[in-house]
Amino acid sequence: MKGLIGKKIGMTQVFNDEGNLVPVTVVDVNTCQVVGKRTPEKDKYSAVTLGFGEVREKNLSKAEVGFFKKNGAQLRRHVKEFRVSTEEAAGFNVGDAVKADLFTKGQLVDVTGVTKGRGFQGVMKRWKFKGSQTATRGTHEYRRHPGAIGQRKTPGRVYPNKKLPGHYGVDQVTTQNLAVVDVDVEKGLLLIKGTIAGHNDGIVIVRPSIKVALREQHKAARSK
Amino acid sequence: MRRSAIEYVEAKNLRKDVTQFRTGDSVRVHWKVKEGDKERVQAFEGVVIRKKKGHNRATFTVRKVSFGVGVERIFPVHSPRYEKIEVLTRGNVNRNRLFYLRALKGKASRVESQEDAEMRRAAASHHAAKANAS
Numbered sequence: 001m002k003g004l005i006g007k008k009i010g011m012t013q014v015f016n017d018e019g020n021l022v023p024v025t026v027v028d029v030n031t032c033q034v035v036g037k038r039t040p041e042k043d044k045y046s047a048v049t050l051g052f053g054e055v056r057e058k059n060l061s062k063a064e065v066g067f068f069k070k071n072g073a074q075l076r077r078h079v080k081e082f083r084v085s086t087e088e089a090a091g092f093n094v095g096d097a098v099k100a101d102l103f104t105k106g107q108l109v110d111v112t113g114v115t116k117g118r119g120f121q122g123v124m125k126r127w128k129f130k131g132s133q134t135a136t137r138g139t140h141e142y143r144r145h146p147g148a149i150g151q152r153k154t155p156g157r158v159y160p161n162k163k164l165p166g167h168y169g170v171d172q173v174t175t176q177n178l179a180v181v182d183v184d185v186e187k188g189l190l191l192i193k194g195t196i197a198g199h200n201d202g203i204v205i206v207r208p209s210i211k212v213a214l215r216e217q218h219k220a221a222r223s224k
Numbered sequence: 225m226r227r228s229a230i231e232y233v234e235a236k237n238l239r240k241d242v243t244q245f246r247t248g249d250s251v252r253v254h255w256k257v258k259e260g261d262k263e264r265v266q267a268f269e270g271v272v273i274r275k276k277k278g279h280n281r282a283t284f285t286v287r288k289v290s291f292g293v294g295v296e297r298i299f300p301v302h303s304p305r306y307e308k309i310e311v312l313t314r315g316n317v318n319r320n321r322l323f324y325l326r327a328l329k330g331k332a333s334r335v336e337s338q339e340d341a342e343m344r345r346a347a348a349s350h351h352a353a354k355a356n357a358s
Contacts, residue, residue, distance in 0.1 A: 009229045013281055014237045019256075019305035021281070026233055189229060 002082040003207035004029045004102055005052035006190065008113065010200045014191060016181060024181050025196045027111075027204060030188035032098040035073035037089060038081065046086045050098060051076025052203070078203055101185045108177045108209035113197035118169035127163040173197035177209050234280040239302045247272050247322055248315025248335050251286060253299055254307040265307055268297055271315065271335050273322040275301075287325060289333070294326060316341035 006029040013021050029052075036049035055077040057065055068075050071094050092098075103109060123129040123146040132143040146165070150158045158164075175196060182191040196204055245251055252269040270288030273296070282301040287294060299306065315335040325333050336344075 012230050012234055014233060015300075015302070015304055019303055021300060021303075024233075026229055028229060184233075187229070187232060189233065191233065 002084055003205055004032050004098060004100070005050055005078055005080050006032070006204050006206055007053070008196055008198055008200055008202045008204050009189075011195070014181060022181060022193055024191040024193055027190040027192060027196070027206060028188060029100050029190055029206070031076070033074060033076060034092050034094050034096045034098060035068060035076055035079060036071045036094060037092070040086060045083065046089050047081045047083045048089055048092050049079060049081045051079050053077035080205060099185050100183050100188050100190055103180050103183055103190060103206070103208070105180055105183055107180045108212050109180055109192065110174050110176045110207045110209050111178055111192060111196045111204055112172060112174040112207070113202055113204040115169050115171050115173050115197045116199050120166065121168040122165045123163060126165065126168040129163070177211060237280050237302060239304070241308075242301060243309040243311060245272060245309065245311045246315070247275055247320055248317035250312040250315065250335070252310040252312060253286060254309070255299075256305050256307055269312070270295075271322065271325065273325055313337040
């Protein structure tokens, strides 16, 4: 299996095996369940669909309810597909609960979340511009302005992707190579070292680290 | 849900054998030191000059003067890395945080123990009673 859907509970600090205090984000992965499968015969690719978060029938659309009923799975609020190999997919049946023990202590994971919304922001917050270096010497433009944004008649336009004020936040962000500090299968909790994008109660996706997987692939290829 | 899960995680990290002591007390902290794959216990002895609250993040600061140099160490109260904390004397102090000790040297930098303070008070009242009688 290639990952879990979870809910960011919040942050705290715990002592690791060496006895050092480390900052961790607590992720709740209870109610993760296989709600559907993709097969090469039918869909031309192989994947497992996971559902997360209990929900009442009246809060889902009829199409969504129909999907869960047809597959014979319980209703779930959030649904996400994980691409896996056919052999791996064979180990999962619709209705199976997927537990936190998918991950082991010390493993590196990538965590995807949606950052907090900050609204329309200026360049200093949005792009970490420095702003005016002299706050007291009567700078002719305002202290937090971006400054020049282009050249003259050539090219006579502002280049695309120029860093300017605008909407900031609510972006999907993946943080790579975060260590799993502890796994609590019984309570369905993952303790992940460091910070994760998004506010508390936000939905996050935890996957095994892609860089670790690639490194192992390279190693295997070289030793051949 | 949110609070309870966090509290559960934090509660797992708390030490159950936390020694009770106050600022001003002299303590000996038996700190486990790892050297290679060997582990030994190193004691750090001094006066507690600060206790910080904060559930699983609570810390305390121990100050001692070593070869004329003031040394302070901050220990997490719930750290699994100390073996035990011995309370040597109970201090008689009027502050919660004893940062004024940093500016003091020699005899002035001592913290009076509670027994000494009691004896001093008893002696003082004895003298006062005598003076009144005469």
